[in-house]
Amino acid sequence: MRSFLLGLILVFGSASLSAQDDLLSLIEDDAEEETIYASALWKTTRVINLQSLENVAPGALDFRISHRFGFVNQGIYEFFGLDNATIRFGLELGLTDRLMAGFGRSSFQKTFDGFLKYKLLRQSTGKKSMPISVSAFTSMTINTLKNDDPDIEVLFSSRLAFAFQVIIGRKFSEGFTMQFSPTLIHRNLVETTDEENDVYALGIAGRHKIGKRIAINAEYIHVFPGQISDEYTNSLSIGVDIETGGHVFQLHFTNSTAMVEKGFVAENIGDFFKGDIRFGFNISRVFHLWDHKGKKEKKP
Amino acid sequence: MMKKALLLTILCTIGGHVLAQKYFTRNGKVVFESDAPIERIEAVNNKALCVWDSETGAVEMAILIKSFNFEKALMEEHFNENYMESEKFPKAIFKGHVINMSSIDLTKDGAYTGEIEGDLTMHGVTQSIILNTNISVENGEVKAITSFEIAVADYDIKIPKIVRDNIAKTVQIVVDLDLKLLDK
Numbered sequence: 001m002r003s004f005l006l007g008l009i010l011v012f013g014s015a016s017l018s019a020q021d022d023l024l025s026l027i028e029d030d031a032e033e034e035t036i037y038a039s040a041l042w043k044t045t046r047v048i049n050l051q052s053l054e055n056v057a058p059g060a061l062d063f064r065i066s067h068r069f070g071f072v073n074q075g076i077y078e079f080f081g082l083d084n085a086t087i088r089f090g091l092e093l094g095l096t097d098r099l100m101a102g103f104g105r106s107s108f109q110k111t112f113d114g115f116l117k118y119k120l121l122r123q124s125t126g127k128k129s130m131p132i133s134v135s136a137f138t139s140m141t142i143n144t145l146k147n148d149d150p151d152i153e154v155l156f157s158s159r160l161a162f163a164f165q166v167i168i169g170r171k172f173s174e175g176f177t178m179q180f181s182p183t184l185i186h187r188n189l190v191e192t193t194d195e196e197n198d199v200y201a202l203g204i205a206g207r208h209k210i211g212k213r214i215a216i217n218a219e220y221i222h223v224f225p226g227q228i229s230d231e232y233t234n235s236l237s238i239g240v241d242i243e244t245g246g247h248v249f250q251l252h253f254t255n256s257t258a259m260v261e262k263g264f265v266a267e268n269i270g271d272f273f274k275g276d277i278r279f280g281f282n283i284s285r286v287f288h289l290w291d292h293k294g295k296k297e298k299k300p
Numbered sequence: 301m302m303k304k305a306l307l308l309t310i311l312c313t314i315g316g317h318v319l320a321q322k323y324f325t326r327n328g329k330v331v332f333e334s335d336a337p338i339e340r341i342e343a344v345n346n347k348a349l350c351v352w353d354s355e356t357g358a359v360e361m362a363i364l365i366k367s368f369n370f371e372k373a374l375m376e377e378h379f380n381e382n383y384m385e386s387e388k389f390p391k392a393i394f395k396g397h398v399i400n401m402s403s404i405d406l407t408k409d410g411a412y413t414g415e416i417e418g419d420l421t422m423h424g425v426t427q428s429i430i431l432n433t434n435i436s437v438e439n440g441e442v443k444a445i446t447s448f449e450i451a452v453a454d455y456d457i458k459i460p461k462i463v464r465d466n467i468a469k470t471v472q473i474v475v476d477l478d479l480k481l482l483d484k
Contacts, residue, residue, distance in 0.1 A: 023351035023360040024393075026482060027324050034347075036366055036390075040381045057373025094373075174387050212382045213460075243382075245463050246374060288372045 038123040041133060041171045041179075044248040044284045045092065045100070045117075047205040047219045048237040049256055049264045050181055053133045053169050055117055056094035056102075058292035064090035064104075066259050066282040073275035081278055088259040097292075098122075108258040115139035115163075123170060137165040141260050158189035163261035165203075175209035183221070185266045196227040199266045213243040217252070221265055228266055235264045236272045239280075250282040323352045323406070323442050323479035330363055330475050334468040341375055341467070343368040350477050352444075357401030359416055361394040361475075383457050384423055392422035396431075404435060411436045414444070425455045431475075442479040447472060 042052035045062065056062045066088045070081030078084065085107075092102035098119040105112055121134040143159045162185070169179025181203035190197055205219035221235040239252025255272040256264035270276030328348030334341040345368045350361045365386035370376040380386040396418015398404065404412045414433040419426050433446040449470050452459060459467050 023322070023353060023358055024349060024362055026322065026351055027326060027349060028362075034364070034367070036364075039366075040377055057377070060373055174385075212385075245378075245466065286374050288374070291371060292373070 033127045035124050035126045035128040038125075038133070038171045041123070041169065041177045042207060042217075043215055043241040043243050044250065044282070045102075046250065046282055047179075047207070047217050048239045048250065048252045048254060048280075048282075049235060049259060050203045050205050050219050050221070051117060051135075051137050051165065051167060052205070053119075053135050053167055053177075053179055055098070055100040055119060055135075056092050056286070058094040058096050059288065059290045060094045061287045061289050062090070062092040062094075062102075063285045063287065064088070064092060064282060066090070066280070068254065068257050068259065068278050068280040070278060071270060071275070072253075072277045072279060086257050086259070093289075094292075104260070106259055106263075108260070108263050110144040111141050111258075111260055111263070112144060113139055113141040113260045132168060132170045134169075135167040137163070137167060139163045139261055141262050161185065161187040161262040163265070165261070169205075175215075176207070178204075178206045180204055181221075183261065183265055185262050187262065187266070192229065195229055199227045200224050201265050203265075207241070215241040217241060217250070221268075223265060231269065232266065233268050233271055235268045246286050248282075248284040250284070252280050252282075253277045254280055321354045321406070322482040323354060324482045325350050325477050325479050328361070328363075328475065328477040330368075330473065332368060333472040333474070335472070336468040337465045339466040341370070343370045343376070343379065345369070348475070348477070350479065351482065352398075352442075352479060354401070354404075354406050357398035359394070359396050359398060359418065363392050364390060365392060365422070366390065383452075383459075389423050392420065394418055394420045394429075398433075406437055406442055409437050409439065416446070420450075423455045423457055427454055440481070444477045444479060445475065447474040449473070 042054045045052055045054050045056060068086045070078055070084035072080045074081050088104050088106040090102055090104035092100060094100045100117050102115050103113070115138065117135055117137045119133065119135050121130055121132060123133040124130045139162065141161045143161070147154045164184045165181050167179055167181045169177060171177045183201045183203055185199040185201070187197050201221050201223040203219060203221045205217065207215045207217045209215045217240070218238045223234055233255060235254065235256045237252050237254035237256065239250055242249045242251070255270040255276050255278065256268050257278065258264045258267065326349055327346050328350050330345040330348045332343045345363050347367045348361060348363045350359070352359045365384045366380055368376065368379065370379065396416050399415045399417055404414055412435040414435045416431040416433055418429065420429050429448060431446045431448055433444050436443045449472055451470050453469065459469070
């Protein structure tokens with residue numbers, strides 16, 4: 001019995017002794033573990049042309065100005081393509097922690113676009129552990145070019161095209177992120193009967209940070225064969241993200257002109273490896289519009 | 301005999317705890333303020349952990365850097381990604397002790413000034429600091445408030461020239477804790 005008592009005292013005694021070593025361990029053990037979401041998978045909402053896994057933060061407005069110039073291989077007369085520019089202006093808004101909406105106007109086919117992006121799963125560790133992030137994206141574009149051919153009546157519905165995308169990816173380390181984007185483009189009207197209205201493609205994108213504020217991005221979109229005319233090529237882009245406070249500058253080389261999915265996935269012209277490369281940039285400026293409720297947890 | 305033994309162990313454990321009283325919180329408030337010519341930045345963290353052994357005077361505190369809430373989401377992202385590198389250095393930890401513990405009696409209501417000396421570790425750098433803390437005891441509830449300044453360069457946090465008017469070189473930290481008795 002005595003040894004039993006002694007044992008008990010020893011057990012309790014040693015327990016309180018070891019606790020002296022690290023006070024925090026007294027409460028950390030049963031402290032509620034938090035869910036920590038991976039942040040900054042990408043610098044901004046686009047990889048280059050492709051949508052990234054990032055959303056605009058709730059309550060923030062992202063004003064985006066994007067340019068794609070002419071082919072670099074046009075030489076000095078066209079100033080390596082800089083004499084021609086295709087532009088898109090965009091206003092993109094973070095609505096909740098998961099949902100964002102955007103509107104844009106491109107000079108490519110005088111297109112208006114609107115889109116929604118929703119974070120289905122967010123990569124996290126801790127209480128809830130999730131190895132990947134998954135977002136769903138959908139957009140609608142309206143081609144507003146004038147109809148030059150008096151013999152053809154163009155219905156409004158013929159001007160519409162849609163994109164549906166699931167973005168699946170992971171931030172593998174502080175510097176390295178990768179994502180896959182299975183994509184479906186639906187065009188209500190196509191140019192010839194050889195083309196499919198529905199075009200399936202797979203986007204692949206990665207980034208590697210080379211500094212705290214600088215990252216190198218690359219993306220490639222593989223259109224599965226037999227769906228679109230042979231004159232179209234797959235989009236390939238490589239670029240640099242530079243972040244300076246409220247701005248992100250994305251400078252890149254790409255063979256794509258359009259900055260909407262319908263264009264750079266299904267109507268892409270130019271062979272990257274034959275020098276049909278354009279210089280382009282996206283500039284993102286974020287404005288703070290309102291305080292998001294969930295952000296400020298003020299406990300009494 | 302069995303009952304006695306049980307009683308004795310219970311007494312032993314309780315006795316042990318009366319001797320070494322510890323106070324703690326899991327939702328201490330830490331406020332970060334940067335007051336620069338162009339911009340004033342404030343962030344609040346309501347999830348500070350703190351344990352204070354009132355017998356030895358030892359104090360330990362820990363906060364998750366990612367739990368700081370900023371007014372602007374972009375500030376929060378930059379704070380975590382560019383400055384604090386919170387994925388690499390997730391926590392800030394303070395370990396120290398109250399030098400004048402003998403002049404503080406937490407069992408009596410009153411106001412005291414505690415002088416705490418210790419080491420603050422964050423962003424992978426440890427610096428020793430002294431915190432003059434206002435401690436008040438009311439109806440057995442212990443409140444501790446302290447504020448101090450941190451030169452960001454001391455913790456190897458670099459501020460690029462382009463934002464030097466947006467982010468202060470020295471930031472103010474305010475810690476506000478409501479401590480409860482740890483009953484175990």
